[in-house]
Amino acid sequence: MYQALACPPRDGQEAWELRGLAAALRLSVSKVQVVLALLRDAGVVRAGRGAAVSLGLRQVGLEADAIDRLVEGYTARRQRDADAIEAMVDYAQSGHCRWVQVLGWLSDARPTGWACGHCDNCGRIAEAQRAVAGGAG
Numbered sequence: 001m002y003q004a005l006a007c008p009p010r011d012g013q014e015a016w017e018l019r020g021l022a023a024a025l026r027l028s029v030s031k032v033q034v035v036l037a038l039l040r041d042a043g044v045v046r047a048g049r050g051a052a053v054s055l056g057l058r059q060v061g062l063e064a065d066a067i068d069r070l071v072e073g074y075t076a077r078r079q080r081d082a083d084a085i086e087a088m089v090d091y092a093q094s095g096h097c098r099w100v101q102v103l104g105w106l107s108d109a110r111p112t113g114w115a116c117g118h119c120d121n122c123g124r125i126a127e128a129q130r131a132v133a134g135g136a137g
């Protein structure tokens with residue numbers, strides 16, 4: 001994409017526009033938008049606003065390792081986002097004490113043998129224990 005933007009558009013336009021760039025790269029518009037957002041945030045690409053987005057390079061002659069660093073940064077950020085979503089799903093689906101989970105994230109050492117006794121999961125555990133005790137007695 002960087003190399004494409006360094007060249008003039010094939011159709012004789014003054015600047016690249018989103019659909020023309022996607023067609024030239026044989027990528028979907030949404031994929032091009034993701035990469036453009038990364039390059040724009042890094043100050044590599046300028047993108048005008050409006051329906052006909054005009055695109056161009058702010059930084060010309062960027063080395064391959066600089067582009068590799070941008071990709072690594074994006075990959076790391078994407079992994080962090082995926083980890084955060086996984087942690088939220090674990091939190092939502094877990095049957096363990098909510099406070100024990102939160103303390104585990106904050107300290108990397110979950111308290112063992114302790115529960116708050118007040119969260120929704122502790123309430124459910126206590127209710128189940130009462131039901132078992134009542135059924136046995």
Ligand SMILES: [Zn+2]
Pocket residue numbers: 096097098099100115116117118119120121122
């Ligand atoms: Zn609890």
